[in-house]
Amino acid sequence: MAYLELHDIQKSYYLGSEEFPVLKGLNLSFEQGEFVSILGESGGGKTTLMNIIGGLDSNYTGDVVLNGNSLRHDTNKQLDAYRRQTIGFIFQNFNLISHLTVLQNVMVSLEMTTLSRKQQEERAHQLLEQVGLKEHVKKFPNQLSGGQKQRVAIARALASDPEIIIADEPTGALDSQNTQEILELLDQIATDGKLVITVTHSQTVADFGTRIVRLTDGKISEDKQIKEPYKAGNENELTTHTLKFGATLKMALENMRYNLKRNILIIIGAAIGIFSVIVMLGLGNGVQGYINHEIYSQVNPNALQITKNVSSDNTDVNKSNMQTKDKNRLEKIKHVKNVQNGFYVQGGSQLRLGKQTAAISFMQTFNPTILKKSITKGDAPKGNEILLTKEIAAKLNKKHPYSLIGKKIIFYQNTLNKQKRPVTLSKTLKVSGIAKANTGSTSVTYQTMKSIYGSKNISIKPNFLTLEVTGSVENVKPVQNKIKAFKNSKNKAQYMITGVGGFVDTLNTYINLAVNVLATIAGISLLVSAIMIIVVLYISVSERTKEIGILRALGTSKGSIRNLFFSEAFFIGLFSSVLAIILAEGLAAIANHIAESGINYQIMQISTGNILFGLIISIAISLLAALAPAGKAARLDPIESLSYE
Numbered sequence: 212m213a214y215l216e217l218h219d220i221q222k223s224y225y226l227g228s229e230e231f232p233v234l235k236g237l238n239l240s241f242e243q244g245e246f247v248s249i250l251g252e253s254g255g256g257k258t259t260l261m262n263i264i265g266g267l268d269s270n271y272t273g274d275v276v277l278n279g280n281s282l283r284h285d286t287n288k289q290l291d292a293y294r295r296q297t298i299g300f301i302f303q304n305f306n307l308i309s310h311l312t313v314l315q316n317v318m319v320s321l322e323m324t325t326l327s328r329k330q331q332e333e334r335a336h337q338l339l340e341q342v343g344l345k346e347h348v349k350k351f352p353n354q355l356s357g358g359q360k361q362r363v364a365i366a367r368a369l370a371s372d373p374e375i376i377i378a379d380e381p382t383g384a385l386d387s388q389n390t391q392e393i394l395e396l397l398d399q400i401a402t403d404g405k406l407v408i409t410v411t412h413s414q415t416v417a418d419f420g421t422r423i424v425r426l427t428d429g430k431i432s433e434d435k436q437i438k439e440p441y442k443a444g445n446e447n448e449l450t451t452h453t454l455k456f457g458a459t460l461k462m463a464l465e466n467m468r469y470n471l472k473r474n475i476l477i478i479i480g481a482a483i484g485i486f487s488v489i490v491m492l493g494l495g496n497g498v499q500g501y502i503n504h505e506i507y508s509q510v511n512p513n514a515l516q517i518t519k520n521v522s523s524d525n526t527d528v529n530k531s532n533m534q535t536k537d538k539n540r541l542e543k544i545k546h547v548k549n550v551q552n553g554f555y556v557q558g559g560s561q562l563r564l565g566k567q568t569a570a571i572s573f574m575q576t577f578n579p580t581i582l583k584k585s586i587t588k589g590d591a592p593k594g595n596e597i598l599l600t601k602e603i604a605a606k607l608n609k610k611h612p613y614s615l616i617g618k619k620i621i622f623y624q625n626t627l628n629k630q631k632r633p634v635t636l637s638k639t640l641k642v643s644g645i646a647k648a649n650t651g652s653t654s655v656t657y658q659t660m661k662s663i664y665g666s667k668n669i670s671i672k673p674n675f676l677t678l679e680v681t682g683s684v685e686n687v688k689p690v691q692n693k694i695k696a697f698k699n700s701k702n703k704a705q706y707m708i709t710g711v712g713g714f715v716d717t718l719n720t721y722i723n724l725a726v727n728v729l730a731t732i733a734g735i736s737l738l739v740s741a742i743m744i745i746v747v748l749y750i751s752v753s754e755r756t757k758e759i760g761i762l763r764a765l766g767t768s769k770g771s772i773r774n775l776f777f778s779e780a781f782f783i784g785l786f787s788s789v790l791a792i793i794l795a796e797g798l799a800a801i802a803n804h805i806a807e808s809g810i811n812y813q814i815m816q817i818s819t820g821n822i823l824f825g826l827i828i829s830i831a832i833s834l835l836a837a838l839a840p841a842g843k844a845a846r847l848d849p850i851e852s853l854s855y856e
């Protein structure tokens with residue numbers, strides 16, 4: 212059994228239904244240490260044969276047997292591994308990857324070995340030194356002569372220490388000096404015990420080897436040994452794998468750097484969409500925050516006032532009073548705390564200080580719906596104290612209303628006693644503080660109110676209750692709904708509620724809705740970015756068709772080719788979102804600077820969540836956009852890709 216055997220290889224090409232047989236039943240066997248030249252007329256099927264031996268073409272009849280193992284039954288993955296580990300390709304037109312340096316071109320092959328990074332680099336340098344390119348490792352292929360390019364290709368072919376070197380007219384594009392040098396290198400490879408099979412038109416090249424096989428009309432017309440073959444070499448000890456994800460990421464970055472201007476434009480284009488979305492979300496947060504801030508400074512949205520829902524023709528005041536059972540049932544509602552008695556009077560109240568008097572149209576007990584911050588000076592009322600609105604205070608002392616704080620004034624209240632006779636209650640109270648008229652209220656404590664009425668033996672019952680809702684303002688609406696659900700005997704709501712919490716929650720829902728609609732509109736530009744990325748990646752695939760062919764010939768799997776384009780898309784997504792985030796933060800800084808001086812509030816609040824959302828959506832869209840182009844790249848036929856011009 213020979214090292215490599217070809218059994219009855221037949222191959223035809225078809226144009227429509229018309230068959231063009233190229234190889235018509237070849238039987239050959241090769242041993243390691245041989246330097247075989249395949250000679251034949253142009254179009255005779257030499258390249259076709261090399262592709263079959265090299266595992267690039269499996270669409271033939273017959274069998275290729277390596278070390279007793281047939282390639283016939285190999286899966287695509289096994290064929291990838293065969294090309295990586297057993298075959299080293301050298302092409303007439305060199306087929307180097309133009310955006311990689313000499314060193315990187317050799318490293319592509321080495322990155323598919325299990326050697327450590329350091330060992331890979333050492334081996335690449337050593338191989339390049341061996342082919343005489345020590346000084347040129349950092350150059351790009353277009354900075355090299357033809358002969359130098361072919362040496363890079365030889366170093367690359369040797370990288371994974373394969374047992375078979377297939378050279379398809381390796382000197383076809385070289386002058387006689389370079390031809391001589393390349394042939395010597397190939398001869399050296401054969402001396403090391405590898406099998407070198409080279410295709411050539413030239414008798415001189417053919418005479419250099421140890422054996423000549425002539426192909427005529429799809430058959431072997433001559434097979435002659437002209438020199439003693441060299442001794443077979445040792446088994447290849449390097450194990451290989453396909454390009455790992457890290458390596459494809461690196462290659463994608465290198466390719467992006469090579470097409471820098473185009474990629475910068477794409478990144479800017481894609482960033483615009485992400486930028487708009489982040490700005491919209493940030494602005495939404497800011498506007499919502501600002502509106503809530505404004506509302507919260509006026510009212511306490513978590514405080515509710517509850518009164519009995521009595522019909523207007525009802526004259527029985529007792530019906531509007533709150534009972535202990537009302538208090539108890541409110542206390543039981545989830546998120547409710549601090550249910551307090553409240554009492555208000557409308558009309559009949561007056562204040563006196565010396566000769567000055569002031570009528571109070573509405574008087575109530577101090578409760579949580581009166582914001583502490585509405586008290587501009589002084590404090591909330593305690594026992595026998597009264598909080599005045601600035602308006603009322605100004606009636607008692609126009610010039611210096613605040614000077615009333617700490618002073619004693621007399622409070623009068625007209626009411627009816629138990630016998631329904633009109634009486635005037637009076638009590639001296641100390642002014643505890645002055646509150647804003649719009650958000651505060653003239654008020655005393657419930658106890659003080661009780662003692663004012665108690666002075667004429669009148670007992671009062673709370674005519675409203677206040678409660679506080681714990682947690683966020685979102686809890687207010689459910690509490691309100693529970694309270695509204697209590698019905699009286701006529702199936703009417705038993706209570707009426709005043710408080711803005713539910714409204715704030717509804718307002719927030721609307722603001723959120725508006726922000727999401729705006730962000731979605733901004734998101735349409737993401738669709739444009741996605742289409743742009745798809746187009747660019749398709750262009751990239753067609754530009755890199757040859758590179759894909761080269762990588763496939765080197766043994767890169769379809770999956771890794773797919774990853775190469777996913778990696779590129781990943782970076783486009785990543786970089787464009789980073790750019791978008793920087794721009795959005797910059798705009799936020801400017802907008803907030805201006806807003807701070809105008810409304811004293813940061814109007815654009817970009818949260819970490821918004822940033823993460825931008826980052827993830829950008830990468831996800833780019834990866835989705837890469838699906839079709841990456842799939843196309845992976846499906847490309849390696850042989851067609853290699854011959855792509």
Ligand SMILES: Nc1ncnc2c1ncn2[C@@H]1O[C@H](COP(=O)(O)OP(=O)(O)OP(=O)(O)O)[C@@H](O)[C@H]1O
Pocket residue numbers: 224225233251252253254255256257258259260
């Ligand atoms: N994909 C293809 N579809 C159809 N015909 C093909 C295809 N590839 C090659 N052929 C034909 O098969 C024949 C053999 O081609 P091949 O490239 O193997 O020849 P060759 O001996 O290497 O030629 P040369 O020495 O000129 O490179 C040619 O007639 C060519 O036109």
